[in-house]
Amino acid sequence: xxxxxxxxxxxxxxxxxxxxxxxxxxxxxxxxxxxxxxxxxxxxxxxxxxxxxxxxxxxxxxxxxxxxxxxxxxxxxxxxxxxxxxxxxxxxxxxxxxxxxxxxxxxxxxxxxxxxxxxxxxxxxxxxxxxxxxxxxxxxxxxxxxxxxxxxxxxxxxxxxxxxxxxxxxxxxxxxxxxxxxxxxxxxxxxxxxxxxxxxxxxxxxxxxxxxxxxxxxxxxxxxxxxxxxxxxxxxxxxxxxxxxxxxxxxxxxxxxxxxxxxxxxxxxxxxxxxxxxxxxxxxxxxxxxxxxxxxxxxxxxxxxxxxxxxxxxxxx
Amino acid sequence: xxxxxxxxxxxxxxxxxxxxxxxxxxxxxxxxxxxxxxxxxxxxxxxxxxxxxxxxxxxxxxxxxxxxxxxxxxxxxxxxxxxxxxxxxxxxxxxxxxxxxxxxxxxxxxxxxxxxxxxxxxxxxxxxxxxxxxxxxxxxxxxxxxxxxxxxxxxxxxxxxxxxxxxxxxxxxxxxxxxxxxxxxxxxxxxxxxxxxxxxxxxxxxxxxxxxxxxxxxxxxxxxxxxxxxxxxxxxxxxxxxxxxxxxxxxxxxxxxxxxxxxxxxxxxxxxxxxx
Numbered sequence: 001x002x003x004x005x006x007x008x009x010x011x012x013x014x015x016x017x018x019x020x021x022x023x024x025x026x027x028x029x030x031x032x033x034x035x036x037x038x039x040x041x042x043x044x045x046x047x048x049x050x051x052x053x054x055x056x057x058x059x060x061x062x063x064x065x066x067x068x069x070x071x072x073x074x075x076x077x078x079x080x081x082x083x084x085x086x087x088x089x090x091x092x093x094x095x096x097x098x099x100x101x102x103x104x105x106x107x108x109x110x111x112x113x114x115x116x117x118x119x120x121x122x123x124x125x126x127x128x129x130x131x132x133x134x135x136x137x138x139x140x141x142x143x144x145x146x147x148x149x150x151x152x153x154x155x156x157x158x159x160x161x162x163x164x165x166x167x168x169x170x171x172x173x174x175x176x177x178x179x180x181x182x183x184x185x186x187x188x189x190x191x192x193x194x195x196x197x198x199x200x201x202x203x204x205x206x207x208x209x210x211x212x213x214x215x216x217x218x219x220x221x222x223x224x225x226x227x228x229x230x231x232x233x234x235x236x237x238x239x240x241x242x243x244x245x246x247x248x249x250x251x252x253x254x255x256x257x258x259x260x261x262x263x264x265x266x267x268x269x270x271x272x273x274x275x276x277x278x279x280x281x282x283x284x285x286x287x288x289x290x291x292x293x294x295x296x297x298x299x300x301x302x303x304x305x306x307x308x309x310x311x312x313x314x315x316x317x
Numbered sequence: 318x319x320x321x322x323x324x325x326x327x328x329x330x331x332x333x334x335x336x337x338x339x340x341x342x343x344x345x346x347x348x349x350x351x352x353x354x355x356x357x358x359x360x361x362x363x364x365x366x367x368x369x370x371x372x373x374x375x376x377x378x379x380x381x382x383x384x385x386x387x388x389x390x391x392x393x394x395x396x397x398x399x400x401x402x403x404x405x406x407x408x409x410x411x412x413x414x415x416x417x418x419x420x421x422x423x424x425x426x427x428x429x430x431x432x433x434x435x436x437x438x439x440x441x442x443x444x445x446x447x448x449x450x451x452x453x454x455x456x457x458x459x460x461x462x463x464x465x466x467x468x469x470x471x472x473x474x475x476x477x478x479x480x481x482x483x484x485x486x487x488x489x490x491x492x493x494x495x496x497x498x499x500x501x502x503x504x505x506x507x508x509x510x511x512x513x514x515x516x517x518x519x520x521x522x523x524x525x526x527x528x529x530x531x532x533x534x535x536x537x538x539x540x541x542x543x544x545x546x547x548x549x550x551x552x553x554x555x556x557x558x559x560x561x562x563x564x565x566x567x568x569x570x571x572x573x574x575x576x577x578x579x580x581x582x583x584x585x586x587x588x589x590x591x592x593x
Contacts, residue, residue, distance in 0.1 A: 018416070018490065018496070019416050019417050019418050020416075020418050021412075021416055021496045022412040022413070022415070022416025022417070022418040022421065023412070023418055024412070024496070025408045025409060025411050025412030025416065025500070026408070026409045026412035026413065026424065028404070028405050028408055028409070029405040029406065029408065029409035029428075029464075029465065029470060030409070030424070032405060032461065032464045032465045033428075033431070033465040036443065036446070036461050036462075036464075036465055037431065037439060037462075037465045039442075039446070040439035040440075040441075040442035040443040040445075040446050041434070041438055041439040041442070042442075043439075043442035043445075043446070044438065044439050044440075044441050044442040044443075046442075047441055047442060054445060054448070100335070100336075100339070103332055104336075107329075107332070108329075108332065108333075108336075111336060115336060115339075115340065116583070117579050118340055118343050118344060119339060119340075119343050120575075120579070120583065121343060121344070121347065121572065121575065122343060122346075123586075124521050124525075124571050124572070124575050124582070125347075125525075125568055125571065125572070126524065126525045126542070126543060126564075126567055126568050126571060127525055127527055127543070128527065128542070128543040128546050128564070128567070129350065129546075129564040129565075129567060129568045130346075132546065132560070132561070132564055133346050133349070133350050133561075133564070134346070136349075136353065136361075136557065136561070137346065137349065142361045142364070142557075144349060144364060147364070178342070178343075178346075181339075181343075182343065183586065186583055186586065186587055187587050190587040235433060235435070238435075239435050239436075239437060241527075241528055242527045242528065245527075246527070246543075257531065272437055272528070275437050275440065275441075276528075276531075276532070279440065279441045279444075279532075280444070280532050285441050285445075288441050289441045289442075292435075292437055292438050292439075292440065292441065293438070295435065295437070295438075296434065296435055296438050299435055300433075303433070
């Protein structure tokens with residue numbers, strides 16, 4: 001106390017100096033970020049206006065790469081492939097996660113902890129293991145799924161899952177669903193904890209059933225979680241690459257990521273597959289950079305649309 | 318009343334069934350992986366759910382390959398990612414949380430914004446930059462993205478704001494302790510739980526990372542586990558049994574960490590949604 005009073009006249013100056021120490025603390029992070037993230041992001045924008053293969057001289061071509069990409073088929077195909085995987089997996093996954101989390105939270109609380117831990121395991125598993133594993137499960141000859149189906153009499157002959165473009169899409173969607181169900185549930189659990197118990201009790205007095213309580217009490221309260229899940233799902237869902245790439249390379253012997261990219265009829269050839277192929281297999285860095293920027297624009301636009309749509313719906317109710 | 322009880326019972330039963338099915342579906346692939354890793358490749362189609370006695374052969378096959386090197390590379394990469402990302406984000410988070418310098422809010426928002434930008438946006442120039450610095454074909458390009466990841470800064474800033482009282486820092490300053498000494502001897506011990514959680518998350522993310530190693534590492538001696546497993550395809554083309562055992566081993570570190578620290582990992586992964 002006394003010290004503070006004695007030093008009072010000098011205090012403003014000292015504080016001023018201390019506050020500027022903040023720059024020193026944030027410096028290491030910003031140094032790395034500027035050199036290894038911001039600089040290459042801007043340089044990629046530059047590359048997208050050139051013709052270049054990492055080694056040749058750069059030739060300025062203006063908007064040509066963008067025009068070529070937007071005129072070609074591959075950008076739309078990869079975008080639609082990506083969206084198809086997302087639409088097959090994510091809405092169902094979000095609804096299932098919400099339903100199960102709510103039931104566990106309000107009615108079967110004693111199972112919640114154990115089930116939470118089990119269902120989250122797929123989320124932390126190495127994607128390469130997941131890819132190989134699902135590839136083996138759906139293998140033509142030795143796959144458990146085919147053996148199972150034949151034993152139960154569901155199929156007479158084994159199904160060649162990995163050769164059928166539509167089945168491959170469904171398997172990738174299944175992986176995405178399987179992987180994220182536990183994670184989404186975890187987020188909903190965290191959100192449901194914030195619903196005040198008194199609100200449920202008040203609803204009970206009004207004679208509300210489980211469904212009413214879910215629809216009118218829980219759902220509006222955990223809206224921010226839903227918004228978070230939808231927006232982040234759009235952002236990373238459009239960047240999906242590991243799961244499809246590692247599934248189709250999984251059990252195909254003697255093959256590499258490059259040669260199997262996209263699977264049969266390129267049905268799981270995603271936006272990032274396109275960036276990867278143009279940039280690191282064909283070394284058309286200009287095209288790859290243009291695709292990367294177009295992909296980012298799509299991501300920002302769709303994330304924004306998702307955010308706006310969800311928020312409008314909420315204010316309506 | 319009676320019918321209500323019955324329908325309640327039916328609803329409960331069907332829900333338990335659903336939970337049971339989902340538990341099996343969540344765990345079955347793991348179980349299948351662990352058991353299939355004990356099979357001779359030629360016996361895989363006779364898979365009956367029980368382990369076989371071939372595991373030692375598969376183990377011998379794996380240890381003769383470069384798989385131990387892949388594990389070592391993955392470990393070096395993941396532990397370095399953890400260390401450097403913790404250092405950078407704890408320092409930066411402390412700077413944002415406890416110093417009111419000019420531009421604090423704007424720079425913090427910039428960091429939050431970078432969390433939404435896809436990492437592939439800069440990948441072409443990033444790979445070229447690594448070539449220029451002669452860092453291609455090393456583990457460095459796979460480590461750096463964790464050092465400049467905005468999530469760590471977000472996580473640390475929030476935690477330090479909540480946990481570290483400014484008065485403690487003030488009194489340390491009155492005792493004329495240096496700013497960096499205050500950070501390392503007062504702040505760091507107070508934020509240990511957040512450091513552990515963020516470290517675990519970074520370990521898991523880094524261990525599972527695939528895309529950046531794929532485009533920056535060509536030398537097979539530097540392959541991490543995900544890249545190495547992929548190369549099993551051409552080297553030991555028939556030996557799926559050994560490959561699956563390798564996968565089981567590769568999945569172990571992350572699963573073990575998860576089983577031990579599941580609460581911490583869960584709280585870390587929900588932080589973005591609940592706190593933001």
